[in-house]
Amino acid sequence: MAEAQRADDPQAARRSEILDAGLRVLVRDGWARTSMNAIAKEARASKETLYNWFGDRRGFFAALVRHTAQNALEAVDADPSEMTAWLEATGQRVLQLLLGDTSIAINRAAIASVQEGGELAAILIEEGRGKAMRQVAAQIALWAEEGRLHVPEGADLAADDWLGLLKGDVQLLALLGQGKPLSAPEIETRARRAAQQFLRLYAA
Amino acid sequence: MAEAQRADDPQAARRSEILDAGLRVLVRDGWARTSMNAIAKEARASKETLYNWFGDRRGFFAALVRHTAQNALEAVDADPSEMTAWLEATGQRVLQLLLGDTSIAINRAAIASVQEGGELAAILIEEGRGKAMRQVAAQIALWAEEGRLHVPEGADLAADDWLGLLKGDVQLLALLGQGKPLSAPEIETRARRAAQQFLRLYAA
DNA sequence: GTGGTTCCGTACCGTATGGTTCGGCATATC
C-alpha cells in the first residue's frame, strides 16, 4: 500500500510506513489504547518525529483516516451494462470493505472522536462514503436515463435504499463487535439479495 | 423514568437517580470524558458509593446500559390489523429511539468499549435491538400465516430488510455526528417510505 | 574531517484517571 513513492521520496515512504504502523495498532488495540507511545514503538519511530510530522494526536489520526480512505477505495470496475451483475459486484466490494478490520477500526475511532470535537468523522464521511455513494448514484441516474430504471424520487434516494438493503444491520453489529463476522459466501449472498430487491423496487 | 420504586425503596430510587445522572454526563460529554469523578459530581454522590454499588467503571456502565435499554423500549401499541399503519408507526418509533441523544450516546459508548474487552455491546444488542426485532419478526410471521405477506426466506430476513430500508445509513451517520439530525417530519417520511417499499417487496 | 540535519531512544513534566481511604454528618435503632 502506497509503496509507490518509496523509491523517489524516502521521507514520504517513511511517513506511509508510520501511518501503516499506526493503523496496525489501531486495528489491534482500538482507539483508546492507541497512544502516541504505542505508535512510536510499533513504527520504531520517536515520538518527537510523530509530533513534528503530524502536529498532535488528532493530526495523526486525521492523516491516518485520509491515508486509509484513499488507499481503500478503488474504482468499481464491473461492466455497467449488466445491471444485476454490476450491483452484485459493487455490493460485494462495498460490504467487504465496510466489514473489513481496518474499516471497522477506523469507524470506531471516528465515532469515539466525535465527542472529543474530532473532525475525523467528517473526513471519513467525505473521503470514504461520499465518494463511493456518488459513484453509485451516478450509475443509477444513468440507468434511469436509459429507461431501465424508474426512480421517481431521484437517484440519491434509490442509492440510499440499495445501501440500506445491502448493509441492513450488519455494519452496526460489526462495530459493536458482535461475534460472528460474515463469511465470503454470506457477503456474496447479501449482495445478491440486495441487488434483487433493489431491482424489484426500481426496475422499469 | 423508573420513579416507580421511589416510594417503597429509597435505595433503589437513589440508584436510579445516580444512573440517570451518569446518563446525563454520558450524553453531554461522551464516553471518554465520563469519568467516575464526573458522575459522582453530577449525581452529588461520593465515589465510594459508586464503587460500592457498581463494582468498577465497567460495572457502572453495564448497569447504565441495562437501565436505559429497559426504560427505552415500551411495547408497540399500534393496531396490527392495519399492516401499513402498523409498520409506519413502529418505524417512526424505532427511528425516534435510534436517533435520540441517549441511544446515540449509549451506542457510541458500547462501540468504544468493544476493544476494551467490554460486554456493553452484548448487553445492548440483547436487551435493546434483540427484543425489538423479535417483536417485529413475530408480527411479520403472523401476517404471513394470515396469507397477507409472502416471505419465502423467512420472517427474520424480511424483518432485516425492513430495518435496512428504515435505517439506511442515518444511524451510522448520526453516530458519526454528521451535523443534521433528522427532524420529526423527516423521520415520518422515512418510516412511510420504508413501509411502502417493504410491502412492495413482500405483500402477497 | 567538520558542520549541519534528521531521526531514534529515552528521560522528563504536568495532568487526569481509576480506585482507595478516611473524617464527619445525618439518620435510624435500641
Next chain:
DNA sequence: GATATGCCGAACCATACGGTACGGAACCAC
C-alpha cells in the same frame, strides 16, 4: 442518649497519557 450504619466530600495513590526536551547515531555537503 448512646451506638451503629450509610453516605457525602475531600484527600490520597499509583499509573498512564499527551507533549517536550535532550544525547547520540547516521547521513549529507563541502
